[in-house]
Amino acid sequence: MYSFEPSEEQRMLVDAVKRYAANDLRPAMRDADEEAQLNMDLVEKGWELGILQASVPEEYGGFGERSAVTSVLAAEEMAWGDLAASLAVMTPGLYVLPLLLAGTEEQKQELIPPVIEAEWKPYTAALLEWKFDFDANDLQTTAQEDGDAYVINGEKVYVPFADGYEGMIVYAKVDGKTQGFVVPKGAAGVTVGERHKLLGVHALPLYRVKFEGVRVPKENRIGGAAGHDFAPILASMWVANAALAVGMSRAALEYAIDYAKEREAFGVKIGQKQAIAFMLAEMATEVEGVRLLTWEAAWKLDKGKDDFYKHAYLAHNGAVDMAMMVTDRAVQVLGGHGYIREHPVELWMRNGRGFATFAGLAMV
Amino acid sequence: MIDFEMPEVIAKQQYLLKTVADNMMRPVSRYYDEHEHEIPWDYIEFMHTAMKASGAGSLAPSEGGEKKEKKDRPRIGYQMLAFMIEMLSWGDAGMYLVTPGGGLGAAAVEATGTPEQKRRFLERFKKEKPAFAAMAMTEPCCGSDTAAIRTTAVLDKETNEWVLNGEKIFVTAGDKSLTPYEQLEPGFVVVWATIDPKAGRAGMRPFVVEAGTPGVKVTKLEHKMGIRVSDTAAIVLQNARIPFDNILGSPEVITDKKTTKGFKGAMSTFNATRPLVSASALGVARATLELLKDMLKQEGVEIRYGLPRAKMTNIEREVIDMETMLREAWLLVLKAVWLADQRQPNALTSSMSKVKAGEVVTKITQKAVELMGPLGYSRDFLLGKWFRDAKINDIFEGTGQINRLIVARQILGFHGAQLR
CATH class of the missing domain: 1.10.540.10 (Acyl-CoA dehydrogenase/oxidase, N-terminal domain)
Structure with a gap:
C-alpha cells in the first residue's frame, strides 16, 4: 500500500x-x-x-x-x-x-x-582512489592472501578522520570484486598523508591514506572467508549521498525563495518576475522529485527488493544533477549577492558539485 | 509509514490492462494514426463491457464505488486510476482518450456536482451502450487565461433556464459526447461560461450541456500532430437553453458575484485531473523507453548500471538519465494521487507532476528518435508516433508554463495578482 x-x-x-x-x-x-x-x-x-x-x-x-x-x-x-x-x-x-x-x-x-556504546569516535572507511574515472567496483587497491592474512596495498583518498582513526574499513579488490577489510588502529604499513584541500566541505577533515603491505588477519575480511556482496553497501552509499544532496539543496531552495520574496527590482519583488519564479518552481520540483526517488530507493534497500541496486543508482544519478542545478540557481537568484560569502548560497554551490564525488563518504 | 509496495488490487488491474494494451491497442495504433477521425468501435465497446463487468461505470472514482470499499480500508481510487491511465497510454495515448466513461467531464461532475446532479449526469455511464463526456474550457480568444473566457450564460427568469452563447475549441472527445452516434448513449459537455463578463474569475461557472440540446453544434474536428484517433472538436453554442439545475456546484454561490469560490471550486477539478494527465504522459514515456532499450538490446547494446559517468557510453548515460527522470516524474504523480485519495491538498504536487511529466515525455520521445538514428526517424517503428503523441502533454490541462506559475505561487506564497 x-x-x-x-x-x-x-x-x-x-x-x-x-x-x-x-x-x-x-x-x-x-x-x-x-x-x-x-x-x-x-x-x-x-x-x-x-x-x-x-x-x-x-x-x-x-x-x-x-x-x-x-x-x-x-x-x-x-x-x-x-x-x-x-x-x-x-x-x-x-x-x-x-x-x-x-x-x-x-x-x-x-x-x-x-x-x-561510546561517544563519537573516528571510526571510518576508505573507498575512493585518485582516478578521474574512479569506479567503486573496479579498485586499484588490492588485498592478497598470504598464509593466515590478507596483505593490502594501495592508496586511498577522501578518507574522513583518517588522522587518529580508531578503526577503519578499507575496500580492496579480491578476485575482481570489491571487498571490505577491518584495519585496526595502529596497523603497520598504514600512512596517513596530507589532508585534502577541496572545492567545498572545507570543514570536513579528509585525508590521503597509503597502505603498504598492511597485513590483517583473515577473519578481518567482512563476511569472513566467503567474503561479502558489495552491492548493498555501495547502494547504501548512493542513497545516503542522494539524501544529503536533497537536504542541502532544499536549504538552498528555501534561502532563494526567501530572498526572492524580499528583494525588490523594477518596483516589485523579484519573485514576482516569471524569470525568477520559474527557476524556483523548477528547483522545487526537482528537489521533491529526487527526494521521492531517494525514499523509494531506501525503501527498496530495507525490503531487499531485487532492483534495489538500480534504484539506488538512479537516486544517486538524479541527485548529482539536481544538487548542481538547484545550488547554481540559488546563487543566480541572489545575483551578485549570491557570489558574496556573506550569504551561504555560494558555499552550497561549491558543496553541491561534490555529490558527483561523495558517494562513499556516508551510508544509511 | 512510508511504503512503496504496489497494492495487490492495482497489480491485478495492471496485469489485465497490459493484455488490453497489447491486444486491443498496439496492433491498431498505427492504423488509427493514419486514418484520422475513424472511430475505434471495437476498443470502445470492449472497454465499456469490461468496465461494466468490473463495476466501474465511469472513469472518475465515484462515491458509490468508494462506499463499496470496506471502511477500514484506505482509499486508493485515484491511485488505481493513475495506474490505469498510465498503462492504457502505454498502449496508445490517443486511444486512451477514446475510452468511454466520461473522462474530464465526468470528473468535473464528480468533483463539484451535488448528489442529485451526480445521479442525473453519471447514470448514463452504466447503461447498455457506452457514453462519453467532455470538458470545454478553451476558446479561440484564450486558453491558459481561463478567466478571460467570453462564452456567456444568462438566466432566463421566466423559464428558469440558462441561455448559453459562445464558441469552444479544443474539446477532447467533444464529438463523441455530442454527436448522436447509434453506437453510443447521448453524452454531455461541461461548458465553462461567465454569468457576469465584468466579474472576471468570480463570474465563471461550469454548466452541463447535454447532447441533443438545440443550439449546440460541433462545427469542426481538428487535424493534429499526434493523438489523432482522439477527436478534438470545436463547438458553437447559439442560444442553447439548459435547465437551471445544470450549473455545477451549489446554486447559492451565484448570488454573490464578488466571491471567486465558484471559479476556485472548479479549478480544484484540475488538481484532481492534472496528475492523471501526467500519468498518461508517463505511459508514453515508458513505452518509448522500453522500446528503445529493446531495440538497443537487439543491436547488442546492454545498459550497465552503477558505472561512474566517466566510464559510461553516451547511450548508457542518456538511457540512465531517461530512466531517472521517468521514475522521478512517476513518483510525483503517485504522491499527487495519493494525496487526493487522502483528501489532502495536492495543488502543489499535482502541478509539479505536470511540470515534470510534460518535460520528461517530450525529452524522452525526442531523445529516443535521435538515439536510434535512421531507425528512430522511420515509421517502421512507433517511436516517431510517440514523439508526436507526447508533445500535447506539455500543453493540455495546463501548459508547462501555467503549471510552473502555479508551483511558483504556492512556494512563494503569492496570489495570482502578485505573480501573473
Missing part, C-alpha cells in the same frame, strides 16, 4: 534532527567552512541524537534496527543544517553499517558495540 507519510517515531526523530540542524549546525556552518574546522562538540551532539544507534539491534549495543528510510529522513534534515558536519556525524556509520549488513556474527559482536 503506497504511503508518503513517515511514522510517528520517524517524525519525532526528524523534528529532533531539524532543531539540531537549525539551532546548532546552521549558525556554525560559515565559520567552520572558513576556518576549515568543525566544532567537535556539535558533532558529538549530533551523534547523541542516536541516528546510527537506532539502526543497530540491542544485541550489538544499539536500540533499534536498520532502516535506510529512517536514516534518509534524518540525513536530509541534517544536511539542511550543514553538509560537512552531517558527514562527520555519519562517519562512524561507514564502519558500523557494512559490518551490520555483511559481517559475520563474531564480527558484529566484537566490533560494533565499542563504536555504538
